[in-house]
Amino acid sequence: xxxxxxxxxxxxxxxxxxxxxxxxxxxxxxxxxxxxxxxxxxxxxxxxxxxxxxxxxxxxxxxxxxxxxxxxxxxxxxxxxxxxxxxxxxxxxxxxxxxxxxxxxxxxxxxxxxxxxxxxxxxxxxxxxxxxxxxxxxxxxxxxxxxxxxxxxxxxxxxxxxxxxxxxxxxxxxxxxxxxxxxxxxxxxxxxxxxxxxxxxxxxxxxxxxxxxxxxxxxxxxxxxxxxxxxxxxxxxxxxxxxxxxxxxxxxxxxxxxxxxxxxxxxxxxxxxxxxxxxxxxxxxxxxxx
Numbered sequence: 345x346x347x348x349x350x351x352x353x354x355x356x357x358x359x360x361x362x363x364x365x366x367x368x369x370x371x372x373x374x375x376x377x378x379x380x381x382x383x384x385x386x387x388x389x390x391x392x393x394x395x396x397x398x399x400x401x402x403x404x405x406x407x408x409x410x411x412x413x414x415x416x417x418x419x420x421x422x423x424x425x426x427x428x429x430x431x432x433x434x435x436x437x438x439x440x441x442x443x444x445x446x447x448x449x450x451x452x453x454x455x456x457x458x459x460x461x462x463x464x465x466x467x468x469x470x471x472x473x474x475x476x477x478x479x480x481x482x483x484x485x486x487x488x489x490x491x492x493x494x495x496x497x498x499x500x501x502x503x504x505x506x507x508x509x510x511x512x513x514x515x516x517x518x519x520x521x522x523x524x525x526x527x528x529x530x531x532x533x534x535x536x537x538x539x540x541x542x543x544x545x546x547x548x549x550x551x552x553x554x555x556x557x558x559x560x561x562x563x564x565x566x567x568x569x570x571x572x573x574x575x576x577x578x579x580x581x582x583x584x585x586x587x588x589x590x591x592x593x594x595x596x597x598x599x600x601x602x603x604x605x606x607x608x609x610x611x612x613x614x615x616x617x618x619x620x621x622x623x624x625x626x627x628x629x630x631x632x633x634x
Contacts, residue, residue, distance in 0.1 A: 511545020
């Protein structure tokens with residue numbers, strides 16, 4: 345009887361532990377949604393559809409999210425285009441082509457790169473990358489979306505490399521042996537057998553990398569110029585949603601319309617992250633079923 349009660353207690357503790365994450369997520373949504381809800385009442389959600397973000401003005405304040413959304417999308421898309429080929433390519437080389445000595449050197453350095461604080465990477469971008477982009481492309485300023493995308497890719501690549509490399513190395517050796525036995529070359533085996541077999545893990549790694557790209561604040565705020573304009577050019581200054589929250593939340597008046605507008609930006613970020621996770625789960629489920 346005593347053993348039964350112990351088992352029930354352990355199950356209850358495990359259930360409570362597993363439910364904690366759900367409660368935390370619900371609590372975050374309730375907290376952010378509460379403040380954003382006041383903005384929905386006054387001045388209304390239509391205000392968020394504007395093309396100008398001017399929270400401080402002597403005439404009329406404007407809280408249009410389109411410049412912030414387009415800036416975030418542009419930087420995220422560019423960073424993803426840089427992260428996927430370099431991250432997956434590096435993972436394939438380390439797991440399949442590198443010699444043991446090379447692997448022992450490369451893997452720790454990549455993990456160290458993942459641990460560098462974002463503000464340090466931001467300083468590196470501000471001092472080295474921004475002047476480099478300005479000189480190469482003959483721009484008036486190097487504080488552009490491209491500079492932010494390169495730094496974000498630099499921060500996301502270690503995550504993609506580490507997880508993708510583990511996924512590739514976990515592919516059964518029998519898959520590779522069967523491919524080589526049928527006459528395929530080593531490169532054909534890698535790209536036609538090994539990488540497709542490890543694709544779920546690679547997709548998960550890419551999604552985690554993109555998640556860090558979307559949520560990164562400090563490095564982006566330092567090198568993108570923070571200009572709230574709608575643009576599709578990587579050579580223009582932009583402002584992301586995360587940088588807007590970080591730059592303005594500390595100075596905004598508590599309970600003001602501007603304060604509540606920033607919570608609306610947070611809601612958009614949360615919904616974007618949830619949407620990304622849902623897309624990743626559906627892709628992985630379809631691939632595994634196939």
